[in-house]
Amino acid sequence: MPSSSGRTSKRFMPFQIDGTVVQNRQIKSVYFILGIHCPPIANLIQPGQFIMLKISEDHSPLLRRPFSVYKTYPENHPAKEKRGCLFICYKEVGKGTHKMTTLQKGKILNLIGPLGNGFTPPPLPSSANIILIGGGVGIVSVYPFAEAFNHLKLFVFIGGKTKKDILCVEDFKKLNSKIFVSTENGSLGFRGTVVDLFLSQRKIFTEDKKYYLYACGPMPMLKALAGKIKSRNFIAQASLEARMGCGFGACWGCVIKTNHSQTPYQRVCKEGPVFSFKDICWD
Numbered sequence: 001m002p003s004s005s006g007r008t009s010k011r012f013m014p015f016q017i018d019g020t021v022v023q024n025r026q027i028k029s030v031y032f033i034l035g036i037h038c039p040p041i042a043n044l045i046q047p048g049q050f051i052m053l054k055i056s057e058d059h060s061p062l063l064r065r066p067f068s069v070y071k072t073y074p075e076n077h078p079a080k081e082k083r084g085c086l087f088i089c090y091k092e093v094g095k096g097t098h099k100m101t102t103l104q105k106g107k108i109l110n111l112i113g114p115l116g117n118g119f120t121p122p123p124l125p126s127s128a129n130i131i132l133i134g135g136g137v138g139i140v141s142v143y144p145f146a147e148a149f150n151h152l153k154l155f156v157f158i159g160g161k162t163k164k165d166i167l168c169v170e171d172f173k174k175l176n177s178k179i180f181v182s183t184e185n186g187s188l189g190f191r192g193t194v195v196d197l198f199l200s201q202r203k204i205f206t207e208d209k210k211y212y213l214y215a216c217g218p219m220p221m222l223k224a225l226a227g228k229i230k231s232r233n234f235i236a237q238a239s240l241e242a243r244m245g246c247g248f249g250a251c252w253g254c255v256i257k258t259n260h261s262q263t264p265y266q267r268v269c270k271e272g273p274v275f276s277f278k279d280i281c282w283d
């Protein structure tokens with residue numbers, strides 16, 4: 001089934017393959033970076049696609065867990081020491097991610113990927129204005145897109161509950177980006193949600209220009225954003241999160257409701273995780 005956004009981004013058959021842990025370190029509070037040497041996936045994965053990771057050989061947790069890839073270093077990457085590696089930035093939220101924190105360098109993990117449809121870039125030739133909006137750990141899903149489109153002007157909105165939940169600011173500082181930060185408790189930047197922050201800066205975005213907007217975060221955040229970007233000058237995509245059973249389209253455990261009468265339900269893992277905002281039924 002084609003994706004509802006009719007995207008044309010590259011898609012390859014996923015691999016089920018072993019990778020080796022090269023790094024697993026805490027970056028702050030409940031956030032960690034896991035590096036895995038797995039050249040076949042590192043070579044092919046596109047911004048917004050994801051992997052399913054088998055966290056342990058015993059059956060706890062039984063199901064693989066889905067993760068976006070935060071940074072990838074294909075085998076032809078200039079950083080020789082990282083070639084063939086991919087990095088996940090994960091938040092410890094439950095049983096599986098807690099177990100991930102104990103993974104040691106050298107551990108062999110089984111991965112399936114690249115999975116799903118990633119972000120569709122603006123049409124070429126492009127001098128498009130790009131807006132990236134990330135809530136919590138969602139910002140790591142849009143970061144690879146920013147890296148790939150660093151030649152364009154990027155407006156980046158990063159939000160979290162507290163300053164401990166603000167990620168990737170240093171990464172975005174290295175790119176051609178204007179960064180805005182919000183926290184719900186006011187401990188860093190604007191006080192409020194990342195959607196409030198975006199609205200507070202709305203005057204930057206003029207009616208006569210087109211803006212390509214890419215967002216990832218919790219569903220309530222995306223829903224709030226959907227209500228604010230209905231004007232035609234925002235061409236907007238969201239990367240959705242859902243509980244996943246298989247990750248490759250077989251179990252229908254991850255469906256969301258769409259606005260399409262022919263395909264009223266689509267699978268986040270297969271047709272997504274990236275969808276056009278206008279295709280999702282946000283009610």
Ligand SMILES: Cc1cc2nc3c(=O)[nH]c(=O)nc-3n(C[C@H](O)[C@H](O)[C@H](O)COP(=O)(O)OP(=O)(O)OC[C@H]3O[C@@H](n4cnc5c(N)ncnc54)[C@H](O)[C@@H]3O)c2cc1C
Nearest residue numbers: 065066067068089090091093094095096097241242243273
């Ligand atoms: C396409 C995709 C990409 C993702 N990328 C990342 C990423 O880059 N970094 C990251 O930290 N997390 C990411 N997630 C979320 C991640 O998969 C979950 O946090 C993880 O599966 C939780 O496993 P657990 O065993 O620790 O939690 P569990 O013990 O299974 O659950 C603990 C809590 O987390 C919630 N939860 C579990 N899974 C999800 C989910 N998929 N979406 C929303 N809430 C969930 C549960 O409702 C529960 O409240 C992604 C999810 C998807 C679907």
Ligand code: FES
Nearest residue numbers: 245247251252269
């Ligand atoms: S997780 Fe099985 S179909 Fe999406």
